[in-house]
Amino acid sequence: xxxxxxxxxxxxxxxxxxxxxxxxxxxxxxxxxxxxxxxxxxxxxxxxxxxxxxxxxxxxxxxxxxxxxxxxxxxxxxxxxxxxxxxxxxxxxxxxxxxxxxxxxxxxxxxxxxxxxxxxxxxxxxxxxxxx
Numbered sequence: 001x002x003x004x005x006x007x008x009x010x011x012x013x014x015x016x017x018x019x020x021x022x023x024x025x026x027x028x029x030x031x032x033x034x035x036x037x038x039x040x041x042x043x044x045x046x047x048x049x050x051x052x053x054x055x056x057x058x059x060x061x062x063x064x065x066x067x068x069x070x071x072x073x074x075x076x077x078x079x080x081x082x083x084x085x086x087x088x089x090x091x092x093x094x095x096x097x098x099x100x101x102x103x104x105x106x107x108x109x110x111x112x113x114x115x116x117x118x119x120x121x122x123x124x125x126x127x128x129x130x131x132x
Contacts, residue, residue, distance in 0.1 A: 002028060002121045004096050009126030016086050016130070022079040022096030022123055029053050029072045029079060033105035035119055036070060036081045038092035038128075045095075047114025049081060052105035059108045063089075086130045093125040 008020040020036070028034070033052045039045040049070040050059040058070055069082040079096055097119035099105075104118040 002098065004098060004121055004123035006094065006096050006123040006126040009094060009128045011129040011131065012086055014087050014130055014132050017082070017084045018086065018128060020081040020083065020094055020096075020126060020128075022081075024077045024079070024098065027074065027077060028098050028121075029074045029077055031100075031102065033099040033102050033108070033118070034070075034072065034079045035097045035099065035108075035114055035116075036068075036079075037095045037097060037114075037116060037119075038090075039095070039125075040092040043092075045116055046092075047108075047116065050105050050108050050114050051079065052102040055102040055105050057102075057105045057109050059105065059112075059114060061114060083128070086128075088130045088132050091128060091130050093127050095123050095125045097122045 035050040098121040099118040
């Protein structure tokens with residue numbers, strides 16, 4: 001069974017940076033649509049970035065565009081989320097997730113919306129806390 005394991009969360013001050021990693025147990029990165037989501041207390045889960053290596057697509061929500069960068073290393077089966085210029089509003093639990101088909105990423109690009117519906121495998125989450 002596919003597993004996703006996130007790491008890299010922590011506490012930083014506003015303006016700081018963190019890099020999240022998500023390790024997959026198979027060559028998921030080569031076939032799937034990968035997504036990063038976050039959920040703050042009392043708020044709905046928000047999709048912030050997606051990546052398809054086979055489809056060569058990336059997507060960012062307006063809330064993180066220009067500050068976050070999603071990337072993948074297929075040799076290491078690892079998805080990354082580089083987060084720069086963090087603000088307290090970025091405080092949340094961050095999850096990586098995998099949708100079986102890269103076409104999900106194409107749909108995200110078309111609709112400009114990253115929702116959790118087609119993402120079937122989820123990591124356990126990693127906490128990111130940003131203080132002002």
